[in-house]
Amino acid sequence: MNKVKVHAPATVANLVCGFDVFGMALAEPYDVMWVSLSNEPGIRFTHIDKYNLPTQPEKNVAGVALMAMLENVPGHKGFDVVIDKQIKPGSGLGSSAASSAGIVVAVNHLVNNIFSREDLVRFAMHGEKLASGVKHADNITPCIFGGITLVRSIFQLDIVPLTAPPMYVTVVHPQIEVKTSDARQILRKEVQLKDAIKQWGNIAGLVAGLLKEDYGLISRSLEDVIIEPVRSMLIPGFDEVKRSCKEAGALGGGISGSGPSIFMLSKEEATAKQVENVMKDVYTRLGIEFRTYVTTVNYKGVEIISE
Amino acid sequence: MNKVKVHAPATVANLVCGFDVFGMALAEPYDVMWVSLSNEPGIRFTHIDKYNLPTQPEKNVAGVALMAMLENVPGHKGFDVVIDKQIKPGSGLGSSAASSAGIVVAVNHLVNNIFSREDLVRFAMHGEKLASGVKHADNITPCIFGGITLVRSIFQLDIVPLTAPPMYVTVVHPQIEVKTSDARQILRKEVQLKDAIKQWGNIAGLVAGLLKEDYGLISRSLEDVIIEPVRSMLIPGFDEVKRSCKEAGALGGGISGSGPSIFMLSKEEATAKQVENVMKDVYTRLGIEFRTYVTTVNYKGVEIISE
Numbered sequence: 252m253n254k255v256k257v258h259a260p261a262t263v264a265n266l267v268c269g270f271d272v273f274g275m276a277l278a279e280p281y282d283v284m285w286v287s288l289s290n291e292p293g294i295r296f297t298h299i300d301k302y303n304l305p306t307q308p309e310k311n312v313a314g315v316a317l318m319a320m321l322e323n324v325p326g327h328k329g330f331d332v333v334i335d336k337q338i339k340p341g342s343g344l345g346s347s348a349a350s351s352a353g354i355v356v357a358v359n360h361l362v363n364n365i366f367s368r369e370d371l372v373r374f375a376m377h378g379e380k381l382a383s384g385v386k387h388a389d390n391i392t393p394c395i396f397g398g399i400t401l402v403r404s405i406f407q408l409d410i411v412p413l414t415a416p417p418m419y420v421t422v423v424h425p426q427i428e429v430k431t432s433d434a435r436q437i438l439r440k441e442v443q444l445k446d447a448i449k450q451w452g453n454i455a456g457l458v459a460g461l462l463k464e465d466y467g468l469i470s471r472s473l474e475d476v477i478i479e480p481v482r483s484m485l486i487p488g489f490d491e492v493k494r495s496c497k498e499a500g501a502l503g504g505g506i507s508g509s510g511p512s513i514f515m516l517s518k519e520e521a522t523a524k525q526v527e528n529v530m531k532d533v534y535t536r537l538g539i540e541f542r543t544y545v546t547t548v549n550y551k552g553v554e555i556i557s558e
Numbered sequence: 559m560n561k562v563k564v565h566a567p568a569t570v571a572n573l574v575c576g577f578d579v580f581g582m583a584l585a586e587p588y589d590v591m592w593v594s595l596s597n598e599p600g601i602r603f604t605h606i607d608k609y610n611l612p613t614q615p616e617k618n619v620a621g622v623a624l625m626a627m628l629e630n631v632p633g634h635k636g637f638d639v640v641i642d643k644q645i646k647p648g649s650g651l652g653s654s655a656a657s658s659a660g661i662v663v664a665v666n667h668l669v670n671n672i673f674s675r676e677d678l679v680r681f682a683m684h685g686e687k688l689a690s691g692v693k694h695a696d697n698i699t700p701c702i703f704g705g706i707t708l709v710r711s712i713f714q715l716d717i718v719p720l721t722a723p724p725m726y727v728t729v730v731h732p733q734i735e736v737k738t739s740d741a742r743q744i745l746r747k748e749v750q751l752k753d754a755i756k757q758w759g760n761i762a763g764l765v766a767g768l769l770k771e772d773y774g775l776i777s778r779s780l781e782d783v784i785i786e787p788v789r790s791m792l793i794p795g796f797d798e799v800k801r802s803c804k805e806a807g808a809l810g811g812g813i814s815g816s817g818p819s820i821f822m823l824s825k826e827e828a829t830a831k832q833v834e835n836v837m838k839d840v841y842t843r844l845g846i847e848f849r850t851y852v853t854t855v856n857y858k859g860v861e862i863i864s865e
Contacts, residue, residue, distance in 0.1 A: 272759045403763035404756070409778060411766050441748040447784075449711070450754070451761045452579045456710035458765040459718050471716060477754075 253288040255360050256556040259353030260397075260549045261338045262345035263420070264389040264508040267473045268453040272402050274345075274393035276549040277420055280337045282349045283556075284313075286357040289329035294318070300336040312378035316351035317358060319377040323370075324362055339542075342424045343512040348390030349553075351378025356395060356553035369408055371395050384432050390508065397552030399461060416464035419523035419547055421501070423492065423530035424512040426540040429485050434509030437481055446476045466502060466518050473503030473516070486511045488533045495529045520545075560595040562667050563863040566660030567704075567856045568645045569652035570727070571696040571815040574780045575760040579709050581652075581700035583856040584727055587644045589656045590863075591620075593664040596636035601625070607643040619685035623658035624665060626684040630677075631669055646849075649731045650819040655697030656860075658685025663702060663860035676715055678702050691739050697815065704859030706768060723771035726830035726854055728808070730799065730837035731819040733847040736792050741816030744788055753783045773809060773825050780810030780823070793818045795840045802836045827852070 258281040266273035289295075294308040294317055308314030313332065321327055332354065338346040355371045366374075375391045392400045392410055403409040442450075456472030459465070483489040483506060496515045497503060500522040504515035513530070517523040523545050534541040565588040573580035596602075601621055603613040615621030620639065628634055639661065645653040662678045673681075682698045699707045699717055708718040749757075763779030766772070790796040790813060803822045804810060807829040811822035820837070824830040830852045841848040 269758060269762065271755045272762060401759070401762045401766060403759040403775075403779060409759075409763070409775075411763060411775060413766060438751060440751055442751055442754050444745060444747055444749055444784075447749050447754045447757070448578045451576060451758050452708070452710040452716075454758045455576065455579060455708045455761050455765045456716070456718060458762045459708060459720060459769065462766065462769040468710075468716075468718060472710060477751075 253361065254285065255357045256283065256285050257353050257357045258282070258554045258556055259284060259349035259356070260394060260552065262348055262390040262393045263514050264345065265478070265506070266399070266457065267475045267479065267503065267505040268450055268457055269401070270475070270478045271387055271389055272454075273399065273457070274389040274402070275399045275420075276393040276397050276552055277344070277422070277544070277546050278549045279544055279546040280344070282337050282353055283335040284353045284357060285333040286354060286361065287331045288361055289331050292329045294330045294332065297331070297333045298336065299333060302336055302340055304334075304336065304340065311350075312347045312382050313350040313354040315381045316375045316378035317354050320355050320358060320366070320374040323366070327362070330358070339424065341428050341430065343429065343506065343508040343510045344422065344424065345390035345394060345508060347378055347382035348375070348394045351375035352391050352394035353553050356555075360555055368395050369410060372410065373408060383435070385435065393552070395552050397550045398548060401458070413458060413461050415461040415548065416466065418502070419517045419520050419545065421496070421515045421517065421523045421526040421530065422507065422512055422544040422546070423534065424542045425486065425488065425534055426542070427487070427511050429510045434482055434485065437485070438478065439481070442477050449476050469516070470502040473505065475505060479505050482506055482510055486513065487539060488537050489513060492530055492533050495533065496526045499525045499529045501526045560668065561592065562664045563590065563592050564660050564664045565589070565861045565863055566591060566656035566663070567701060567859065569655055569697040569700045570821045571652065572785070572813070573706070573764065574782045574786065574810065574812040575757055575764055576708070577782070577785045578694055578696055579761075580706065580764070581696040581709070582706045582727075583700040583704050583859055584651070584729070584851070584853050585856040586851055586853040587651070589644050589660055590642040591660045591664060592640040593661060593668065594638045595668055596638050599636045601637045601639065604638070604640045605643065606640060609643055609647055611641075611643065611647065618657070619654045619689050620657040620661040622688045623682045623685035624661050627662050627665060627673070627681040630673070634669070637665070646731065648735050648737065650736065650813065650815040650817045651729065651731065652697035652701060652815060654685055654689035655682070655701045658682035659698050659701035660860050663862070667862055675702050676717060679717065680715060690742070692742065700859070702859050704857045705855060708765070720765060720768050722768040722855065723773065725809070726824045726827050726852065728803070728822045728824065728830045728833040728837065729814065729819055729851040729853070730841065731849045732793065732795065732841055733849070734794070734818050736817045741789055741792065744792070745785065746788070749784050756783050776823070777809040780812065782812055786812050789813055789817055793820065794846060795844050796820065799837055799840050802840065803833045806832045806836045808833045
């Protein structure tokens with residue numbers, strides 16, 4: 252085969268209490284990407300969306316990820332890549348990760364799957380480095396593996412897929428800009444030991460809740476005393492959205508990645524839709540444009556659609 | 559009934575990466591305690607061990623725990639308590655927790671089990687407060703619940719029992735004194751965010767490893783970049799013990815509670831015995847007296863032996 256189409260899903264990093272370690276893939280939205288082998292050397296990008304992303308490979312997150320991959324592929328020639336980006340850059344929904352993860356999964360398929368999923372995460376992390384200045388893997392990993400994932404360790408990469416009970420995810424993306432690099436810079440370099448202890452109680456609780464399918468424990472563990480109090484200041488309406496969504500029956504939730512999107516988990520679809528209404532009400536009242544999604548956890552990760 | 563005998567087990571707090579949140583009960587050693595209802599008001603302690611612990615109830619950890627409990631028991635009269643302490647105070651093996659947990663479980667049995675296990679944890683924490691100045695529950699909880707436990711939250715007490723695959727535990731107690739209060743005071747009040755992130759990766763990994771019965775993941779997650787580097791300085795031979803035990807096949811381990819005891823987990827009993835030999839070699843060479851145990855996880859917690 253010499254051509255492949257993939258869907259690369261949006262992802263929610265951190266899952267409230269697990270900054271830089273937890274991530275979750277969503278069924279929607281997703282980017283669509285077509286990748287073709289070419290006899291003409293070089294990597295050529297075409298964007299058919301409205302985001303004016305760079306097309307020079309070394310300035311494009313997918314390009315950087317692909318170049319890192321190609322250092323390990325002997326005898327390749329060229330690639331034509333067409334991207335229809337549906338995950339808005341800067342949304343906090345892993346837009347850059349979808350590009351990086353999508354292209355490495357697509358090209359791995361074209362070269363007969365010679366790389367493991369861990370290898371693909373390592374390549375795709377080069378795209379994240381370009382996008383945010385940091386080689387993080389909390390979006391890349393669920394994007395490639397699907398489901399909910401733990402990155403236990405990033406150097407000596409150690410990825411742990413986590414099972415979970417059925418859950419619905421409601422997302423609101425208020426159309427304001429929060430850059431990942433800015434959202435990282437406002438974090439303090441040190442945290443109080445007493446806060447760290449609360450955080451690791453919640454992290455352990457969330458893993459146990461997911462694996463034991465204990466919705467109550469999941470709900471109680473979706474608490475962040477370290478990152479959210481700082482980052483939420485960048486997101487107008489955050490406190491009200493969170494409080495109102497929980498009152499509407501959501502298990503809990505918080506900032507998706509570095510924001511500004513906010514996600515909420517619900518046990519039932521009806522609750523997830525009610526949560527969407529709550530989110531719409533808040534941002535309509537605040538006069539901030541927004542986009543919402545009611546979706547589920549995506550257990551496939553980047554998906555090969557056709558060849 | 560008006561008399562009960564209990565075994566109150568030793569416990570390992572923290573489990574390396576989970577300072578103040580994880581704990582594990584051991585099959586050995588355990589304290590033996592006899593508690594009798596009496597028509598003569600008051601609480602009377604008799605120690606039949608060599609440790610000269612205080613017998614005034616308000617200075618005795620079991621006494622303080624019992625008094626906290628009795629505020630909630632109408633119409634009680636008096637108690638005679640005999641303790642044969644086998645868990646040496648100051649060992650890092652939850653000696654004070656065994657006293658506090660043992661007495662509240664025993665008395666709950668005598669008053670027809672009117673209290674939940676969570677209630678008993680709350681009462682017993684008063685004993686920990688007397689012993690160490692802090693109302694912590696990471697020894698109390700596994701002592702009462704048995705097995706491996708997570709204390710997700712201490713105010714709004716939230717206890718999560720964790721399943722685990724079969725494991726053997728080797729413990730060495732070098733006969734030096736490390737006071738819990740001292741071991742807490744040398745900890746920094748702030749931790750680096752990057753270290754906290756490593757720690758929560760390991761905490762999440764340990765919970766996932768235990769619940770998924772993945773020995774490799776358990777082993778990789780038994781890493782502490784925050785507390786151990788500081789506290790281990792108080793324990794001569796620590797680094798050598800840890801390195802040598804892992805070379806001998808242990809999954810991993812570290813300081814038990816605030817030390818000076820060191821524990822190691824192994825998948826096989828033969829490995830656990832080999833690990834014991836390694837520990838003996840190190841402390842024999844260092845000229846430090848020690849005591850070792852090769853035991854298993856205790857899933858019963860404080861056990862009623864006879865009435």
